[in-house]
Amino acid sequence: MIADTHNDFLTKKVDINYLEEREEFLKSLCCPVWTSELKNPMEDIIRAKTYLDSKKLKTELRLCVEDCWFLNDKNLEELLSLNPFYIGLTWNDTNCLAGGCFDNGGITDFGKKVIKTFEDNGVIIDTAHQNRQTFFEFAKITSKPIFNSHTAVDKLLQTPRNLNDEQLKIIKESKGFVGIYFVTDFLSKQKVDSKVVAEHIEYIVDKFGIDLVGFGTDFNGTEELPEDVKDYNDVENILEKLKEKGYSAEALDKIRYKNFYSYLEKVNH
Numbered sequence: 001m002i003a004d005t006h007n008d009f010l011t012k013k014v015d016i017n018y019l020e021e022r023e024e025f026l027k028s029l030c031c032p033v034w035t036s037e038l039k040n041p042m043e044d045i046i047r048a049k050t051y052l053d054s055k056k057l058k059t060e061l062r063l064c065v066e067d068c069w070f071l072n073d074k075n076l077e078e079l080l081s082l083n084p085f086y087i088g089l090t091w092n093d094t095n096c097l098a099g100g101c102f103d104n105g106g107i108t109d110f111g112k113k114v115i116k117t118f119e120d121n122g123v124i125i126d127t128a129h130q131n132r133q134t135f136f137e138f139a140k141i142t143s144k145p146i147f148n149s150h151t152a153v154d155k156l157l158q159t160p161r162n163l164n165d166e167q168l169k170i171i172k173e174s175k176g177f178v179g180i181y182f183v184t185d186f187l188s189k190q191k192v193d194s195k196v197v198a199e200h201i202e203y204i205v206d207k208f209g210i211d212l213v214g215f216g217t218d219f220n221g222t223e224e225l226p227e228d229v230k231d232y233n234d235v236e237n238i239l240e241k242l243k244e245k246g247y248s249a250e251a252l253d254k255i256r257y258k259n260f261y262s263y264l265e266k267v268n269h
Contacts, residue, residue, distance in 0.1 A: 005215065008221035067091035097114055
């Protein structure tokens, strides 16, 4: 059983029984609506909430929003009323709120208003896809432990989509959470398998401690997956690599789901 902080199945057409078929592997699942290419994001988010609310599963399903480019003063309260678990200010490009990871610019005045409004109402701001400037500005104004739903380590593969050591240090100091994704393009320039994913987790554990890291798979958000990690039944391959490195059962459970739940306790206080 794992907690997965990012799976794009709501945006990609998947089998009608997708969630039911994976329930045995999932303790918690963050379900983002990726809005960057949507014409009417609010309509899709409302449909997604209705769909998730209709599911009666053991897996805890959490509605999330990736890229809030569409927000304005008129629909802010509407999105709040849907009670998303987290929202991402940006995707890859800069928008009216903040700078995206492959673009320039920082947090706008309206972006600061959105951050305060949502945090005051218990909604987490996801730092995935923020560029460095936006991240560091956000770290100075947020009042919450910092959350990144899906990323990896810049030291192992340099890309603006991954976190550098300074960012990881800030997240650790805030008692935050980092979900490691399985996107091969951002993990290594060589062949990618479960061992490579384990290396990104190991790097964070070795430098910043066991309590920071979990899984943010990005399943359905990419077709570029590790050779031996194509679905949730394969996540055990990553954990087995860590076990071979001497990770205890308790440490593996922290990575599986306990770190995510510890983060929830901290953010809700």
